[in-house]
Amino acid sequence: MSAQPAQAPVPVSPLAWALLQALAEEGVDGGGDDVAVSLPRLGKRLGQGVSVLMRQLSLMGEAVIGGMPGPGWVQVREEGGRWTAQLTEAGRAFVAAQAAEADGEAPAPDAEDDADAARALAPLARHTVRVFGEAGLPPEGMERDDILATEIPVALVFNGISHAVMMATPEALDDFALGFALSEGILDRAEDCRGISVHAADGSAAQLPPGVPGVEVHLDISTRCFERLRHRRRSMAGRTGCGVCGVESFAALDLAPERLPARDWIERVDLALVLQAFSQLGARQVHNAQAGALHAAAWAGLDGQLAAVCEDVGRHNALDKLIGHLARAGRLGEPGFVLMSSRGSHELVRKCARVGLGALATISAPTATGVQVAELAGLRLWGLCRAPRGVLYAPGALQQR
Numbered sequence: 001m002s003a004q005p006a007q008a009p010v011p012v013s014p015l016a017w018a019l020l021q022a023l024a025e026e027g028v029d030g031g032g033d034d035v036a037v038s039l040p041r042l043g044k045r046l047g048q049g050v051s052v053l054m055r056q057l058s059l060m061g062e063a064v065i066g067g068m069p070g071p072g073w074v075q076v077r078e079e080g081g082r083w084t085a086q087l088t089e090a091g092r093a094f095v096a097a098q099a100a101e102a103d104g105e106a107p108a109p110d111a112e113d114d115a116d117a118a119r120a121l122a123p124l125a126r127h128t129v130r131v132f133g134e135a136g137l138p139p140e141g142m143e144r145d146d147i148l149a150t151e152i153p154v155a156l157v158f159n160g161i162s163h164a165v166m167m168a169t170p171e172a173l174d175d176f177a178l179g180f181a182l183s184e185g186i187l188d189r190a191e192d193c194r195g196i197s198v199h200a201a202d203g204s205a206a207q208l209p210p211g212v213p214g215v216e217v218h219l220d221i222s223t224r225c226f227e228r229l230r231h232r233r234r235s236m237a238g239r240t241g242c243g244v245c246g247v248e249s250f251a252a253l254d255l256a257p258e259r260l261p262a263r264d265w266i267e268r269v270d271l272a273l274v275l276q277a278f279s280q281l282g283a284r285q286v287h288n289a290q291a292g293a294l295h296a297a298a299w300a301g302l303d304g305q306l307a308a309v310c311e312d313v314g315r316h317n318a319l320d321k322l323i324g325h326l327a328r329a330g331r332l333g334e335p336g337f338v339l340m341s342s343r344g345s346h347e348l349v350r351k352c353a354r355v356g357l358g359a360l361a362t363i364s365a366p367t368a369t370g371v372q373v374a375e376l377a378g379l380r381l382w383g384l385c386r387a388p389r390g391v392l393y394a395p396g397a398l399q400q401r
Contacts, residue, residue, distance in 0.1 A: 015056055016160060018046055020073065023087045024095045036077065036084035050083065052194070052220060057085055059160040121170035121213055123287050123311070125150050149291040151313045153208070155201065155216045156180060159226045162216075169287075169294065169312040170215060172321045173198050176312075177217040179324030183351035187225050190327040194220040255346065255369070257353040260378040262397040265335045268302050269359045271390045274382050276304035277339055278363065284309040285341070297322040298339040299331075307336070315342040316351070323355050332356055337380070339363075344370045344383050344393070353377035358396060361385050366393055 022045055026037045039050045046053070054076070062072040073091030077084050087095070125148050132141040154168045156177050163186070168176060174196045181187040201214030208214050221229075277300035284306055288294040297318040298309040310321035319340065326332050337359035338352055344366030350373055352360050360374070361382035371393045374381040380396025 015046070015048070015052075016060060019053065019056055020060070020087070020091065020095050022046060023074065023085060024092065027086045036086040039083045039085060042085065051223065053085075054083070055159045055220075055223065055226065060091070121150065121152065121215070123150050123169045123171040124148065124291055147290040149287065149293040149313050152212065153201075153206075153214045155206075155214065157216050157218045158186065158221055158229055159219075161229075163229065166314070166317060168314060168317045170213075171287075171312075172310060172325070173215060173217050175310070175324030175328065176317060176321045177219055177324065178327055179320035179322065181219060181221070182327055182355050183320055183323050185354060186229055187221060190330075190332075192222040192225045194222065196220075255350070255373055255376075257350060257373065257377040259376070260353060260356065260358055260397050262378070262399045263335065263358050264399040265302060266358055266380050266396040266398060268335075269337045269361075269380055269382075269396075271382075271392075273300075273302070273304045274337070274339075274361045274385050274390055275387045277306060277337075278361070278385050279387065280306045281309070281339060281341065285311060287311045288341075294318075296339075296341045299326060299336055300339060301334070301336045306339075307331075315340060315345075316347055319348055319351055323351065323357075327355070337361055339385075343367065344374075344381055346370045346373045349373045349377065349379060349381065353379050361390075365391075 019042065022042055023037055026041070026045075027035055039053055042048075043050050043053055057074050057076050060071060060073045061076060071090065071094070072088055073094055074085050075088055127146050127148050128143055129146045130141040130143050131137065150169055151167050152170050153165050154170070154173060154176070155162050155165045157163070158181070164180075166180075177196055178187075178190065178193055181193065182190065187193055197218045199216045199218065201208070201216050203210075203212070203214060206214050277298070281296060281298055282289075284298065285294065285296045288296065288311060294311045294313055295315040295318045296309055296311050297315070299307050299322060301307055308322060308325055310318050310325060312318040312321060319338070322338065323332070332355055338357055338361070340348060340360065340362045342348070342362055343364040344360065344362040346367060346369040348362070349360060349366075349370045353373070357379075359380040359382075363385055364383065366374075366381060366383045371381060373379075374394035378397030379394060381392075381394040382390050383393050384391045
């Protein structure tokens, strides 16, 4: 397989690099002059559809996306219904520079090795610590091995454009990326994602500190969703930030969700059912039992049994992992509820409402805004769920009788 470049002026995905190499090899005639290559021919060589190639090529042209001009490596033309692409002078120089660099160094890992390296990252790490103050320990303390939760930067890349970098536990990252895309409104449904690949980031190119790994999760999404995301990025680049939660304006907080449909089962999510599910959660938080620093998001059916539990250092990340898991299994529309080992913040309520989850129960109290958003959305919200007590803060959209 072709080697991915070790460094580049902008992030280069394995598909982008394969495209550049194919154009460099096939886009030359017998006299050494540049010629255009048809997209169907490129697609056949790379095993990709023309629409996928078009999206990738658009990112390597000169168009301004998200307020940033592209690198101008390729030109795409249409003549008589026939689409072609060829390298520009800048593109050929880039490919040549990367090839020269690779000749003098060990080749970068290919996409499969890259994915294996990313997935090999463990959610927990062992660290030597010194413990003080325990009964029986000497005044100078005692060294022991401790288990810590792993937290690494994870870049979420949509059709080659890096949209967000989150600090997350490196486990179920494909579920995390899909859940994030759905709960943040980037995708309308799981089918809008055509493929997900996970890759270890180049630490030097990403300017990560030594010993800190990074991961890129690449999502190939539908043209409709990608165009909407590009528009959102242009809006963000053109406005002055208000400084609230890192978003660009008050409107971007999106605190007025569409109302959920009434469910005839929603009142069955009562205190007994919620506490039955919570009674099982501690035993299912296997990473937190060792490290003590991870949140959990779980899914329970109307029988009160936990069907899935996802853990992460971030409560939002844990919920996104759960949403992605449920979306992959086609279970987002099933009766049931989400449990969280956290407070009921407005972001968690909003994420549940956006993907159609009708009920949420948290072990700690909600915020006032969380309750407001739940009431607006018609989401059933339980909080302070610590047996034998629980508080119903919002009843949810009840079926009319």
